[in-house]
Amino acid sequence: MSNGFDGNTSLQPLPVSSGPSVVLRAEGLTKVYPAVAGAALGEVELFRGLDLTVHAGEMVAIVGDSGAGKSSLLHLLAALDKPTAGEVWCGESRLSTFTPKQAAEFRNREVGYVWQFHYLLPEFTALENIAMPLLARGMGRAAALEKAAFWLNEVGLSARGQHRSGELSGGEQQRISLARALVTEPEILLADEPTGDLDTRTGVAVFELIQGLHQAHGLTSILVTHNLDFAARCGRMLRLRQGRLEEQKNL
Amino acid sequence: MRFELFIAARYLRAKRRQAVVGVITAISVIGVAAGVAALIIALAITNGMRRDLQERLLGSTAHVDLMRVAADGMKDWRPLLERLRKVPHVTAAAPGLYGQVLISHGVRSGGGLIKGVLPEDEKTVGDLLQKIVEGSADALEPVSDAAAAQGLPAIVIGKDMAEDIGVRVGDSVMVTSPQGDLTPLGLVPKYQKYLVVGIFRSGFYQYDSSYAFMRLKDAQRLFSEPDLISVISFKVDDLYKADQVAKVIEQEAGKGFQTTSWMEQNRELFRALKLEQIVTFIVLALIVCVAALNILIALTMMVMEKTKDIAVLMSFGVTEEQVRRIFLLQGLLISVIGTALGLVVGYGASWAGGHYRFPLDAAVYSIDYLPFAPRAWDAVVVAAVSLGVSLVATIYPSSSAAKVLPAEALRYE
Ligand SMILES: Nc1ncnc2c1ncn2[C@@H]1O[C@H](COP(=O)(O)OP(=O)(O)OP(=O)(O)O)[C@@H](O)[C@H]1O
Ligand SMILES: [Mg+2]
Numbered sequence: 001m002s003n004g005f006d007g008n009t010s011l012q013p014l015p016v017s018s019g020p021s022v023v024l025r026a027e028g029l030t031k032v033y034p035a036v037a038g039a040a041l042g043e044v045e046l047f048r049g050l051d052l053t054v055h056a057g058e059m060v061a062i063v064g065d066s067g068a069g070k071s072s073l074l075h076l077l078a079a080l081d082k083p084t085a086g087e088v089w090c091g092e093s094r095l096s097t098f099t100p101k102q103a104a105e106f107r108n109r110e111v112g113y114v115w116q117f118h119y120l121l122p123e124f125t126a127l128e129n130i131a132m133p134l135l136a137r138g139m140g141r142a143a144a145l146e147k148a149a150f151w152l153n154e155v156g157l158s159a160r161g162q163h164r165s166g167e168l169s170g171g172e173q174q175r176i177s178l179a180r181a182l183v184t185e186p187e188i189l190l191a192d193e194p195t196g197d198l199d200t201r202t203g204v205a206v207f208e209l210i211q212g213l214h215q216a217h218g219l220t221s222i223l224v225t226h227n228l229d230f231a232a233r234c235g236r237m238l239r240l241r242q243g244r245l246e247e248q249k250n251l
Numbered sequence: 252m253r254f255e256l257f258i259a260a261r262y263l264r265a266k267r268r269q270a271v272v273g274v275i276t277a278i279s280v281i282g283v284a285a286g287v288a289a290l291i292i293a294l295a296i297t298n299g300m301r302r303d304l305q306e307r308l309l310g311s312t313a314h315v316d317l318m319r320v321a322a323d324g325m326k327d328w329r330p331l332l333e334r335l336r337k338v339p340h341v342t343a344a345a346p347g348l349y350g351q352v353l354i355s356h357g358v359r360s361g362g363g364l365i366k367g368v369l370p371e372d373e374k375t376v377g378d379l380l381q382k383i384v385e386g387s388a389d390a391l392e393p394v395s396d397a398a399a400a401q402g403l404p405a406i407v408i409g410k411d412m413a414e415d416i417g418v419r420v421g422d423s424v425m426v427t428s429p430q431g432d433l434t435p436l437g438l439v440p441k442y443q444k445y446l447v448v449g450i451f452r453s454g455f456y457q458y459d460s461s462y463a464f465m466r467l468k469d470a471q472r473l474f475s476e477p478d479l480i481s482v483i484s485f486k487v488d489d490l491y492k493a494d495q496v497a498k499v500i501e502q503e504a505g506k507g508f509q510t511t512s513w514m515e516q517n518r519e520l521f522r523a524l525k526l527e528q529i530v531t532f533i534v535l536a537l538i539v540c541v542a543a544l545n546i547l548i549a550l551t552m553m554v555m556e557k558t559k560d561i562a563v564l565m566s567f568g569v570t571e572e573q574v575r576r577i578f579l580l581q582g583l584l585i586s587v588i589g590t591a592l593g594l595v596v597g598y599g600a601s602w603a604g605g606h607y608r609f610p611l612d613a614a615v616y617s618i619d620y621l622p623f624a625p626r627a628w629d630a631v632v633v634a635a636v637s638l639g640v641s642l643v644a645t646i647y648p649s650s651s652a653a654k655v656l657p658a659e660a661l662r663y664e
Contacts, residue, residue: 100570100571104568108567119559121560121564132567133567136564136573
């Protein structure tokens with residue numbers, strides 16, 4: 001698998017600056033889906049040489065047309081996928097060097113991920129769903145559930161811990177999945193259209209919850225959204241267009 | 252491992268999104284249970300048959316027989332017998348004189364093997380004389396020669412022979428020995444009339460159709476052998492050590508003697524039984540394999556149903572190994588539950604079968620009920636086979652679960 005070292009031999013360690021430290025940095029990121037022989041699928045190039053630097057405590061909104069590659073970018077930042085070329089740095093770690101086990105550990109400890117769909121596991125209660133990432137890393141059940149209860153309270157649903165996902169509303173489900181993303185106390189929160197499936201009022205509530213938690217817990221967040229209003233309320237807005245991220249002037 | 256078990260157990264218990272997965276899971280459990288129960292029951296029966304056969308066989312025959320290598324017989328046998336009785340592990344010993352004869356009654360006759368015995372001793376090494384179904388063996392007891400010279404000497408024959416030549420207790424038979432007397436006219440077969448005093452039935456055709464017992468003295472007279480015996484039969488305290496004890500007896504007896512143990516005499520029979528048991532095992536193990544196939548299908552469908560969930564688990568740091576173990580454990584749980592169920596049913600049925608005897612047609616099977624002899628060791632072997640086969644069945648689904656690519660699986664809802 002190509003990890004694109006060749007094009008990035010000039011990469012230097014991050015310069016020490018006085019401002020907030022850089023948490024996440026993408027350099028020369030390229031993602032190309034190769035043509036599939038047999039099927040009528042040509043090569044799909046999402047972006048080539050994409051750069052992104054995110055500082056600690058920032059809340060970055062990424063907007064862009066459908067199919068621009070926003071979700072694909074978040075997958076790369078979360079080590080859920082490997083880039084065709086380029087490198088993602090998280091602090092001192094280079095994601096392209098991770099073994100599958102290290103990548104799993106990275107996802108467990110460093111990032112929390114929220115999708116447009118809640119993806120809660122239907123066989124488990126809300127509380128168990130939240131505790132899941134902690135249980136997966138081997139934490140004892142009692143300790144994990146205690147932490148989960150704290151985050152259940154943080155998303156304002158302390159009363160619904162014993163309910164299964166099927167018994168919760170869309171907004172509640174999304175709050176639970178937010179709690180699950182944050183229960184490991186990650187540095188980075190990645191949210192891919194977390195309000196996309198919700199009606200306007202619920203969407204606003206969830207967005208404001210994310211914003212509140214971002215500030216309260218000193219997170220570094222990247223939010224993909226189609227909602228320009230929400231995007232404008234983030235500290236920084238980037239538009240993914242034709243494989244490049246363009247800084248947008250706040251309105 | 253705790254985490255994987257937590258997920259696997261919950262997945263098994265939870266209501267399925269696709270009902271068919273739940274149905275196949277249930278079928279897998281039942282299949283494993285059925286296979287395991289069938290194996291346990293079949294092994295209990297074959298084992299019971301073998302034990303039953305062995306018991307009856309060993310009741311009828313001695314554990315070890317000592318003979319001369321040459322055909323000369325043992326002359327000064329009394330001190331030898333006393334000496335061999337003291338060999339460790341020997342619990343009983345009895346002298347005997349064998350001879351081939353023709354036994355006839357009127358116009359019907361059949362070949363027989365006479366064993367001249369001392370009844371008191373014979374009863375300690377074989378129980379044919381205790382299996383009298385008609386008359387009694389008491390008349391074989393030593394009587395004074397004078398008394399014996401009066402009426403006809405006594406003979407006890409097997410049930411099948413009695414039917415073949417058409418005699419009952421109280422009838423007399425003519426016994427003809429080819430070891431006749433040498434006369435000026437050449438070798439004249441010797442014959443003698445005997446009174447049938449008892450008829451025995453052991454259940455073994457070989458014995459019931461050809462064996463006949465008479466007093467040692469009478470046999471010696473018939474075969475014109477003055478105070479000679481041809482065999483000393485032994486019982487030992489541990490059947491399965493008969494081979495070793497036989498060697499010691501052989502050494503103790505000295506040159507010119509040889510021994511055979513019951514194992515050697517019946518080697519073919521027990522080999523056939525063992526083979527039958529192995530074939531039964533293999534055939535029934537196929538049921539377990541079919542059940543394992545169900546596990547494979549159930550798990551494969553479960554993996555397909557849960558691709559998104561697997562991707563989600565991976566997205567928050569569950570490793571490929573953990574995912575593999577989750578599905579492996581699910582397969583094992585199905586197998587463990589099925590196996591446990593099967594063991595309970597199998598041993599329960601075996602116990603019930605032994606307790607409420609299952610009647611058989613004695614004329615056909617020579618035993619009047621189905622013998623069940625469940626062994627604890629069978630459970631270990633059967634459980635190992637069942638779990639092993641199931642484990643193999645989980646390899647494919649669990650590794651395909653571990654291969655899920657989260658970025659692909661979570662792309663579109
Ligand atoms: N495995 C693949 N092979 C080829 N093309 C792919 C593959 N996966 C995704 N794509 C393409 O990559 C493009 C970007 O997809 P992505 O989901 O990242 O877009 P997006 O910006 O998140 O869009 P949306 O706003 O609709 O969620 C799409 O055109 C999609 O068809
Ligand atoms: Mg998307």
